Amino acid sequence: MVRSSILDAVHQALEELGVDHVPPGVTVERPANPDHGDWSTNAALVCAKQAKKNPRQLGEELMTALEEAELPHVEGLEIAGPGFINIRLAPSWLHETLREVVTQGTESYARSDIGAGIDVNLEFVSSNPTGPLHAGGGRWGAFGDSLARILHRCGYQPHKEFYINDRGSQTALFGLSLSARKGGKEVPEGGYRGDYVTEWAMEMPDTADPTTWGIGRALQEVEESLAAMHVRFDTWSSEKALVESGAVERTLEQLRDSGHVYVKDNATWLATSELGDDKDRVLIKADGEYTYLLPDIAYHHDKYNRGDIIIDILGADHHGYVPRMRAALIFLGHEPNEYEAIIGQNVKLMRGGEEVKLSKRTGDIIAVDELISELGPDVTRFAYLLQSIDTTQTIDIDLWKAQASENPVFYVQYAHARIHAIGVEAARRGIERHRLEQVDLSGLVDPNELAVLRHLLELEDALVSAARDRAPHRMTTWVRELAAGFHSFYTHCPVLRSDVDPQLQQARLWLVEACRVGLSIGLDLLGVEAPERM
Template identity: 40%
Template sequence: MADCMKSASEALHQILVEGLGRLVGEGKLPAEPIPAFRVEIPADKSHGDFAANVAMVSAKTFRMAPRKIAELLLEAISLNGTIFARAEIAGPGFMNFFLQQKWFADVTETVLTEKENYGKTQTGAGKRALVEFVSANPTGPMHVGNARGGALGDSLAEILAWTGWDVQREFYVNDAGNQIEKFATSLEVRYLQHFDPSVEMPEDAYHGADITEHAENFIAENGDKYVNTDAKTRRDALVAFALPKNIAGLERDLKKYRIVYDNWFRESTLHQNGQVKWVVDELTKRGYTYEQEGAVWFKATDFGADKDFVLVRANGIPTYVVPDIAYHYNKLMVRKFDKAIDILGADHHGYVPRLKAALTALGADAARLDVVLMQMVMLMRDGEVVKLSKRSGKAITLVTLLDEIPLDAARFFFNTREANSHFEFDLDLAVEQSSQNPVYYVQYAHARICSLLRAMAEEGLTLEQCDHSNLSLLTQPQELELIRHLAALPSELDAAAKAYDPSKVTKYATELATLFHKFYDVCSIKYAETPELKQARLLLCEAARQGVANTLRILKVTCPEKM
């Protein structure tokens, strides 16, 4: 897959290095190591397509004014036969470079050739990543934070796949430990209350309607069979009945949200196969634990954590962090993923260094675990914070959110901000059909191009009839700006993968739509000056459509052909 921007940047870097080498060889510059310099894309396009700070950073090394170095470099390099048309010096010694027209034609041709694969890179080729996200507690429905985590994690996994990684999506099912005990208690009380209303529900149990529903369904199947059994038998039967239904519900609701996992990893397997016990035994064997007041502590401060923490309570029950250590050890050391990426709520910030400390103590490379911390979401309507669903009057969950707003809006909106920024989700804007709604705005660009292609075909001009050699006629600033942005897609995806930041893709898509609308408003297609220019512009429209379609596909947002 071609990355036209990256190859142009690398070509320019090479031209400048060779130019400096020539100047040193001719004795015009002292024989000193060439300092690292950057080739960048200027924000102001009047400053060229690329800029290099080579003269500025070399001044100290070569003991010469930056502008003088830049002047010598311009004499030493030849742009003949390269993709660069010209170069100029700006200010005290910045060097600006302008691309040949052919480069813009080649970019458009690349998009048209690679089609639905345009934007893919091989940056992560040969490496495996496991992205774990949502992993909602299976004892109740998913909340709005899970909706953000779902869109974020799923899109990040897709971006990694587009940049060459072998990616798996995983949901970690907390089907053991404290919350399952609480789940069992809640079910048991609702079951017994059916036969004896005087049984009281503990304050800290789950009081949701879903618990009552499970208990009543259990009674429909089993009657009073478990009223007089021992508590363990009764609780185990209730959990065995209700938990699989909850997990199936999570899977169903996430599929509705366009998320399909490769693995549903159960915490209980780590208890059953002895991995939880092994973590404590192995850390003790390595000399990294101590006892205090009957509890087993891990010497986390020896491995950079802020404080030591308890692994096993005085009552002999491991704390919740032990299965988490076992789980992450499994990701890195058993299944040998090159990267384990977790999407977690920002309230986990203190937990991450502790987890990494334990992994390091067990001989794992904790640098292979990356955690994306995600801030809270506030739902807004009419400028006010919303807690209840308009339709049901109940707390807004993932499911009720998708009843109130289009799925496309949810997938796009939750990725318009970096994960670590607080996010106000405007429910009114999400349903608005106007250019103010970012997802509608981007989808409209796609539909507008499809409509144009249909109209031109009715007039007798199809894409198949367009001569690609006419692409060299695209010289207007709006045309070049659109092509330049199309060229940036592979690099943008690489940057999004590196930063674990899908918001770079929504920003890219929105900017692409903006640049297309600008081009469309200024550069007439139907009334182009010549038939050849009409063909070139129609091909550019198709390239822009492909760019929009590919970015929306990464986000799992639909691309309507009519709106």
Template identity: 50%
Template sequence: MADIRTSLSDSLCAALAAAGAEAPEGFRAGLERPARREHGDWSSNAALALARGAGRNPRELAAELAVWLEENKPEHVAEVSVAGPGFVNFKLAPSWLHRVVVDAVAAGTEHCGRQNLGQGRTVIVEFVSANPTGPVHAGHGRGAAYGDAVARLLERCGYKVQREFYINDRGTQMGLYADSLAAARGGAPAPADGYSGRYIAEWAAGMPSDADARQWGRQRALADQRDVLESMAVVFDTWSSEQALVDSGAIDDTLAALNAAGASYEADGALWLRSSDYGDDKDRVLVKSDGEYTYLLPDIAYHRDKLGRAGPGGLLINVWGADHHGYVARMKAAMAALGSDPASLEVVVTQLVRLEREGEEVRLSKRTGDIIELREVIGEVGADAARFTYLLQSMDTAPTFDLARAAARVMENPVFYVQMAHARVCSIAARARADGVAPPSVEQVDLGVLVHERELEIMRLLSALGEVIAAAAEERAPHRVTAWLRDFAAAVHSFYHDCYVMGAGISPELTQARLVLIDAARVGLAVGLGTLGVSAPESM
């Protein structure tokens, strides 16, 4: 459908021109949905923003715009008014909302809410990337839910997305892990600074005596991680190995490229990156004085490789935990030194999640050994609830994940509340089929009978879904969808309570129209849940 925003914005510009208050170059009339219903469906601050430059009184300018717009009404506009200090408010006709319903049903879950922001641009979203030295824990769960939701949102917005997992299968930690496994296998205590979690003994017991602890342990950990992640519907397209990069010679190529760019130098027997020339606090070591690579160098090679795979115009999005934030500047510096566009690498830093059970905080620290594995979280609350709960808040907050609350199958639990709304509309539709009520054809139904406030509210919220998805994708903020879903589900439950689709006192015409409405609601709920990777059950 013709975007209502575009239509209103075009009309506003025309009105401004007619009022002799031509908008300056690059001006975009602010169009927003007012917080209060009495301010209409859409509102513009154009008069407020432009009055000063035009030497006009904002309220008078707004009045002039309103008069012109009343005489030259854009499609679906019922009324234009002036309010407050000089807002121009648009009240839309129900035809606009009916359009929303028809479009949602026609698009279905496959296409509803789709945007074309990406225009086929390639994005590689890298997330989780846990070390292959143990199971993924509850903290990784947030990164997993978030990274996958961002990927899903970008897909719905027209990007070509690859989900990627980077395997740090080289270096000190791997050595300690292998030694720990070998020690446990032989019944010896863990080496100093080694791994001593319960899983070490468990895994070591299954390790063949002739196995290479490093290789075997790597496979064991990866298989475990992959299983758990897949149990929450997170599936990666690419698993990139650090060791493979080293073996391929990509590290030496990268080193040569950095040298050629004059971005490295030798000091104290080590090789350094001039990262401070590119915005970092200080220079960083690439090759240690003992000849070993630091973690940084292979990671630079890895990002260089990823950029190549993303191709011209491609975008890299990394999801990192807050404990890696200090690492962002040096990686960007390295990419800048290699001459890449700074905008092609984006790092989202997610704050750490606090886990709570029965009001008792559970530490996620690996060192203390009392980590909560992601497997346990999923086992306790289920994959859907885990994902939804992880995505309840902005990644900038360090939220508390209450296991008991997430696991509860009650309406107070937001996941359950939203899924229940979906199951409810499905069950009404099923009931209609069982009663022999013919499924309505969208074209033939008169939606004009949908005038109940509950019905209007569902339609208004549904009309915002596309904007919500676009904003969530652009801001890498899936929690916007979560928030919308909670509002939308509330509207559906209210409708369910106040408006019967079938039964005594409901005319056949109203039944038909409401069946179409709940089908649109079903699509909206399924699409919202789908972008979060949460299932939309037809019954619960």
């Protein structure tokens, strides 16, 4: 609000100075360095050429014009560096922020409508139902679920889906591995040899069909693991059901009608190389079986009925899959821009100073469950969301366990617990928070107090950037910074101490409440608990 009013004033001033078409590069931003004021504009730099003046000179004139505009809260203007205009505001503008935060509260503060009316279909994890979810898959769970929360707060309607590959050669091999173990035999060549296969084989009833039973067993495991991390799906879509419904055959017909399907070497191919893929892809193998691709195309085809934007979150090992899917969707007449693939880099786990290899086939698995039971769900989830999805992540289990008392999750949660403790102590001392309208906030001028308010003001920007860039870790960063601000405030600005002026005490109580709102929103978007005591 403040920003847009400043930007408007800048535009107006520029026009008065003869800049007819203000370039879009003119921005009003929060400078990284607090010495550079509360807001800063690059207008003089960007428009210097068009105005045929040097940036400093244009800056001077712009500054004069802005001074005459007498914007609310503006306390001082200065020109600095190559020609930035730095704008310093009176604390009163931040006091308005505080009122806004606590009035709107956890439900309403920092919501955006950039996604209003847009349905987003989000598919993630979709691990093969042939074993427990390994620690790598947990990353997509945490990421996808948090992204859904972020999108939701921005007005989008996210729909979370898990695609179950419950047919095909891998599941068959898994079934054979289960029966082999049940009979005390070695698993077949290329089969699944993890310890869990033997354990599950012992649970399996004699009458059960090993493949069907195994898939159900694995899915149950995966669902529980994800739920432990507060990750839940709206829809579990079965590949098998899709085939049985005839949807796959119908999709194949449509592809044929599109004229990009041909038969070669007894297999049925899709000419994806026409649209940038490295080579054409097989839809139906020479033995008559579908490849993974064909039902998956049918699945994506179907998903267009359920979303305006279709997002897949894939591991880096599947990135080559994207061009062929995109080609197929174009052949089916879909708008390719509505299909988006987010490629996540791998997770490496370290234990005892060595990397732990992750592979279901060899049996070297660190399941998400194991991570959760060792680190706890909050630490696990926060660790996953600490870094950009583009970064190959290394989680050192020993480190996160050993440093449990000093890790960033607790740092943030501790801030929330301290806030609650203030409330409890206030009640014990009989101190009540007065109604907001009756409280004078003008005493909030300490740099620590103002820093916290500035950060709260930036929540919406952080949220929108997290949504636009599909980058939940921006929220992790934001919430850590807010916690840092709160901890500084906490040590430097006592709230309940007897020597604090009652007016100031009231104002600080509301500031604390504003922090609580900010932390609750941030942690909720990450899917991490906000504990009341630690």
